[in-house]
Amino acid sequence: MLKLVLDPGHGGTDAGAVGNGIKEKDLNLELCRRIAGKLEGYDVEVTLTRTADVDVDVYRRCELANSLKADYFCSVHANSGGGTGFESYVYTHAGEITESLRGVVHEKVAAYFKSAGFPDRGKKRANFVVLRETGMPAVLLENLFLDSPRDAVRLKDTSFLDGLAAAVAGGLVAALGIPVKEQAPPPLPWDPAAEIARLKADGLINSDHRPEDPVTWGELATVINRLRGAAGS
Template structure:
């Protein structure tokens, strides 16, 4: 049984990067949970362990200590970026990384960029830095920076469910390739959306629209029919 440690960056009192109605901690957690669900559902002989599965704050030492104690075979720390510019996707290894970490980075970066290809995401490349999550992990470790929250074009992409799905799929494919995992026979799992749970990126807008009476607060993830759209338009007209 292979053990994969997925670290959702930031959390709790530490939101990470913030911009365009998004918080890094929310995106990191959404992708991390998706990676666990798909990897365990689609592949044999793998267990995915998480630094956090809810919106809680953890010190960096606590994250790497737990991963090391668990004897994980690899670690991926999931983040979003900030700092403006052209935006895009990039990965990091430790500056004095092992050959195994370099191999993990190469496979993971390649698979994620392949999944993001339909969305014209800028490839910022494979980089090295003195980052705690990569430095203090005893197993091959890579940190992924999944687009820029403070770049409008990237933020618009992050708000699309299909881009989140692509990020999840790329992480899953990269990890599976690196570990040589075997797919479960006859098992192609489509990621199902719980229509009763609002997406993290849409939560503020959904709450505001519900308070104004545009929606009744139920089924935030459900498709909208033309008749429902008509009701929404009339409600908005009546609010003027």
């Protein structure tokens, strides 16, 4: 099974960017929870680097992903500093596989933002710790600008945030080829063990049987003939 680590940036005493009534640490955690929820129907093991508003050192986040031998690492952030739109990052010296996977995730997420009128600020590279120290392909997503009133309004909209989570999850599924979970067969409309007990109680069989036990032609003929006798044939 594929292993995916979602990294809600910042947390605890590190609020990250703050603007228009939003703390980045809270937004990142909420978005990662929603992404994980969207992936519940897929055959992937999802781990969050934090599940509450706590401090987690960036190196510890990398150590967690490395210890899990994760297949992919996705760090979720929001931007600030006077701008608008979406951008993504991979490590400065990332290889072709990391770049290729990032491309798929980026395009899915950028398409969602474009549909809402936000620009694609591009695919970028940086020497961020969580991109450099992780031993697997990694991407960092910067989802809009908290100091932009227009961006912040959308990030406060739970339906918009849910759509963003679906876009990120869809990008991860497409990039990593994550399969849908095999569904367990629906329960039978009857209880095989109870049906066998009824046959024994009615005298059509003489002993207990497991539902999965094979039936011989002789046993089948006996049951049929007993039924015929009960019906007066």
